[in-house]
Every structure is written in structure tokens, then in C-alpha cells.
Amino acid sequence: MAEKLVFENLIPENGIVIAEVACGHEGSFDRVKQLVDVVAESDTDIIKYQIFFTSERAIKGEKEWDIFNGLTFDERGWEKVIDYSRSAGLWVMADVFGYSSFQLALDLGVDGFKIHSEDLLNSFFINDVVKSGKLTLLGIGGSKRKELYELCEFLTESNSDHSIVLMTGVQTFPTPLESHSIFEVGEIVEKYSNRYRMKVGFADHVSGDSEEAMTLPLMALSKGAVLIEKHLTIDRRKKWIDYYSALNADEFINFVRRVKRLAPLLSVSTMVTPSERAYRKMFKKTIFANREIEARQKICPKDITYIKNARKAIPLSSIEISKRPVTRLIPKGKSINRGDLEQNVGAIIVVRVSSSRMYGKALMKIGDRESIKRVIDRVKRMKRIGSIILATSTDASDDVLVDIAESEGIDLYRGSLNNVAERFLNAALEHELNHFVRVTGDCILCDNIMADRAIESHLRNANDITFIRNMPFGTNKEVISLPAIKTIYKNAAIPENTEYLEYYLNNNKIFNVGYVVSKYKFSKSLRMTLDYEEDLEFFNRLFRHFDKVNPKFELEDAISFLMNNPDIVSINSHLRQKFMANQINTSLAI
Numbered sequence: 001m002a003e004k005l006v007f008e009n010l011i012p013e014n015g016i017v018i019a020e021v022a023c024g025h026e027g028s029f030d031r032v033k034q035l036v037d038v039v040a041e042s043d044t045d046i047i048k049y050q051i052f053f054t055s056e057r058a059i060k061g062e063k064e065w066d067i068f069n070g071l072t073f074d075e076r077g078w079e080k081v082i083d084y085s086r087s088a089g090l091w092v093m094a095d096v097f098g099y100s101s102f103q104l105a106l107d108l109g110v111d112g113f114k115i116h117s118e119d120l121l122n123s124f125f126i127n128d129v130v131k132s133g134k135l136t137l138l139g140i141g142g143s144k145r146k147e148l149y150e151l152c153e154f155l156t157e158s159n160s161d162h163s164i165v166l167m168t169g170v171q172t173f174p175t176p177l178e179s180h181s182i183f184e185v186g187e188i189v190e191k192y193s194n195r196y197r198m199k200v201g202f203a204d205h206v207s208g209d210s211e212e213a214m215t216l217p218l219m220a221l222s223k224g225a226v227l228i229e230k231h232l233t234i235d236r237r238k239k240w241i242d243y244y245s246a247l248n249a250d251e252f253i254n255f256v257r258r259v260k261r262l263a264p265l266l267s268v269s270t271m272v273t274p275s276e277r278a279y280r281k282m283f284k285k286t287i288f289a290n291r292e293i294e295a296r297q298k299i300c301p302k303d304i305t306y307i308k309n310a311r312k313a314i315p316l317s318s319i320e321i322s323k324r325p326v327t328r329l330i331p332k333g334k335s336i337n338r339g340d341l342e343q344n345v346g347a348i349i350v351v352r353v354s355s356s357r358m359y360g361k362a363l364m365k366i367g368d369r370e371s372i373k374r375v376i377d378r379v380k381r382m383k384r385i386g387s388i389i390l391a392t393s394t395d396a397s398d399d400v401l402v403d404i405a406e407s408e409g410i411d412l413y414r415g416s417l418n419n420v421a422e423r424f425l426n427a428a429l430e431h432e433l434n435h436f437v438r439v440t441g442d443c444i445l446c447d448n449i450m451a452d453r454a455i456e457s458h459l460r461n462a463n464d465i466t467f468i469r470n471m472p473f474g475t476n477k478e479v480i481s482l483p484a485i486k487t488i489y490k491n492a493a494i495p496e497n498t499e500y501l502e503y504y505l506n507n508n509k510i511f512n513v514g515y516v517v518s519k520y521k522f523s524k525s526l527r528m529t530l531d532y533e534e535d536l537e538f539f540n541r542l543f544r545h546f547d548k549v550n551p552k553f554e555l556e557d558a559i560s561f562l563m564n565n566p567d568i569v570s571i572n573s574h575l576r577q578k579f580m581a582n583q584i585n586t587s588l589a590i
Helices: 029-041 063-069 075-087 099-108 123-130 145-158 182-196 212-222 249-266 274-283 371-379 396-407 420-430 448-460 482-491 495-505 533-549 555-563
Strands: 016-022 046-050 091-096 112-115 135-139 164-168 199-203 227-231 285-289 304-308 345-350 387-393 411-415 435-440 465-469 478-481 513-517
Touching (some): 016 029, 029 075, 029 249, 075 091, 091 099, 123 145, 145 182, 182 199, 345 371, 345 420, 345 448, 371 396, 371 435, 371 533, 387 396, 387 420, 411 420, 420 435, 420 482, 435 448, 435 482
Parallel strands (some): 016 046, 016 227, 046 091, 112 135, 345 435, 465 513
Antiparallel strands (some): 285 304, 465 478
């Protein structure tokens, strides 16, 4: 039961179903109990009633007055209904039709409200319901878009914080299939969700005995509906009120079960499933030489063929190896790997003076050297790279980095200030790199030993990305292929977010991702990055020690020393990064 009615938890993949009782109980508490028991047995725990006073829905003396008067309870009766529903472990929502029923529902402590589309023009009433702070569903069936637009503008201006779900669908006892619009669900999601921070739901009223009663709501979820409203009855043959579009008890239970089973498939997937891995291993082919290829020769399409390799498939594209010289003789019938090809691997250190997290940190002294020079010192120890490139921006604030690159004897690239993927890509292209180690300017203790192992694994396994894992915070880096960074650059939804490149890369649904894992043993509180003044103090204490006793110390030496000096670790171990991964859009349009 917990958190089902939290607005942020309303997402299609949760498959949330509201059991719509409406007036199906016909004012009988015994019928309420039967319906509640069905909902309690199902996999949903939200039930909804229509709470109203007859004067809110009809005029005395007319036929509708007599109909509605027999479909409700007095205040004591509603208390019994709510209590019984709660005892079954259910959330309770209520349709309200005016201020009297709204106040009654508030007094009864319901968990959320729905306002029927008949009241969609009653803007001030809707606004007061929304101000209750509870989840509010707005029926929008049969409304004109101008009416909806004006209401959403009004509600947004009046309530900076609201929890509103726009409910599509109309009811005509039953509603013909062709009168439902799945397209409309997606259209409302697209036009209203982001603009007004509202969500969209679906209330179908197709005939309850039709096959589409089971499938139509699933289509709505796939278009972005965050919840489904579904009528239920005990047995349509009994013809209780609203039975036309209601599911029978057993049908409702099966329906909710189906939704709960299928809705999770709507989740954004960044991980390959076990079945996908098995399928890939079973069917993907590997490149083999179909003739002897001598050293220094360039591979042509006619030189290769693809054959299944039951032991190990190598995910290498013929595009990547075409017209590339080989480093040694490749016999006919041998599989071809990246290690057989000439590879230009470099390290790209991305840095700018105007860092948003700590301005000018690249130039701050750690001991007698600027922090960026400490990074360069570490990268120079890598044995499997051919070049080092300092990649900065064309902004005037980064002019000082030009002199540093020259004085340290490394290459320089200047490009975009904010689009980090573009900077990596153009630096790699300009220096004709096939792969590169991504190094950030705050990685003061970049580990050359694990970087070399990652490069070796990256080439051997034909990875797009190779991560180094089991590393102290701030020291884990990646090896990236040129096609991978090109893919991110061309397809990033928000190019400025590529500053957080790791979250684009760690997606084995898009890339061939590999890992190398260190054997280091360290406290998880250990923090080795430069973002705060305390980080600077931490590094100064660390280097003050090693500059005296062992200037060529490795990361493992630093870990060992720090584990014996917890007072240094505690300088910055309490600090946290200023962003969370789920707060930024790192999606790719592929």
C-alpha cells in the first residue's frame, strides 16, 4: 500500500490500476463489501467511489434525482465504507461533484480526488481541490483543447506545487471502441506533461465483455499513461449500475495481474537482459581471415569472412578494420582481433579553469605543483599510450593552460567550453586516435597501472568502453573507442550534459561495455577528487608525505598510507558531489 499515491511514483512501468466502483454498489453496503473483497484479492490497492450529495448532481423532481438518490450513502454510511476499505488495505479515492461532497471526502480522510469532466469549467472549485495537496485526477473527456489549455494555465499559475493527472476517456454506456483514442494519450503526454508538470491517465469505458477491455489500457500505458481506471462489478449478468463497461470479479483480478506483469516492460532499459546475452553469444559471428594476410598489409573486404565462434565471439565491425594495416602475419582461418591491427591509443585530459564545481582548481598548488601538472605526471606513467592531449576550451580563461601543455611537453586541443563530448571527439580526431583514456582534470591520482590493464582488455575484447572498477572515489577512469565518443556527440539529447560522460558510457544496451577490476582494498569513505577546499587540504597532506619519502608513489602506496592515517582520510570523507545521476538527462537519440 505504501507510496502508491505519491505523484512521483506515477509512471507507466508501475502499472497502477484504480478499481473504479463509482456507484456500482447501488447504495448497498453488502455490495460494497463484495467489491472491496475483490479489489483486495487483486494486485492493486486503490479503490475509487463517487461521493456526492444528490443536490450536486440533479434537480429535485426530475428523473435523475430519484436515480442518484438511491446510489449514495449518508455520512455514517460513508464512514463504514471507508473503514471497511481501509481494513482491506486499500487506498481510497473519491469523485467529488461540489464543495459539499469535497468537504465530506476531506473529513472522511480520502487519499485523493477525481473531478468529473462535467465540472471541467468549474475552475475555482478545481483549484480548491488541487490546493488540498492530495492527488487530483481531472476528467478531460469531451473537453475542447482551449478549455483544457486555459485550465492548465490557471492551475499552474495558482499552484506552484500540484499533483494532477489528466484523465482521458469518455463514457457512453458502453463507449464504442472507435470512440477511444490511444493517440490522444500520447499527444496529451507530449503537450502537457513537461509544460505543466501534469501527468496523464486513461479511463476506458469499452464494453466489459469485449477482448479490447483487457488490451486497450495496455496500449494507453505504452503511450505514457501513468495509471488506468477500470470499472468492476461482481457479475455483469446482475446488471448493477455501470456494469456496461465493468469487468467481472475474476476478470478484474486477471486484468490487474496482466497489467502488473507487462507494465515493467515499459521501463527504460540500459542493461542487456540475460536472454539477450545468451542470444548474442549463441548467434553473433566473429571476423576470420579467409586468406593469409601479411604484416603491414591493409585489410580489404575480400580478405575476411564472418563465422560463428562458439568459444568467444569478438564484437568487431568490418567497418572498423577495413583498410587498417595489421601488425603481424595473420594465417588463413585465424580470427582477427584489435590486437592484430595498428592502434593509436592516447590519453585525453579534459580540463578548464572555469570549473563549475571549484573555479580555478586546475591551477591550485598541491605542494609545489599545480594540480593539473600532478595529473599530467600520473598520465605520463602509462605505458600503453602513444600521446597525451590536454583538451581545454577556447575561452580566454583557459589561455593559461596553453603554456602548461607546452611546458609539460604534451599536445593541446582547444574546443567547446560546455560540450565535453565534442572536445573529446575533436581532440581524438585531430590527433588520429582510435581509442583514448578519459582523464578528468580533478583526477589527481589517476592510476597508470590499472589504466594500462584497461587498455589491454579493451583491445583484446573489442570493447566500445572499458571501465576500471573497485577504485577509490575519483580515480576510476575509462578507455573509450573513437566510434563510441562519436555516437555520444551526435546523439546526446542535451550536449551540455556530456560533462557527466560516465553516465552516457555505462550503458551496455548501446555499447559493448567491458570491465577490469582492481584488487585494491580500501575504505569506501576514501575520497580522491578535487572539488572542495577540504579536498585540496587532503591532497596537500598526502603529497607532503610522499614528496619526501617516495615521489614516484603509486595509488596502491597512497591507499596503504591513508588506511594507516585515518585523520587525513577524515578531512574530506564527509563531502558529497553536487549532483545526482538521476537529475540529469543522459539519454541518446538512438
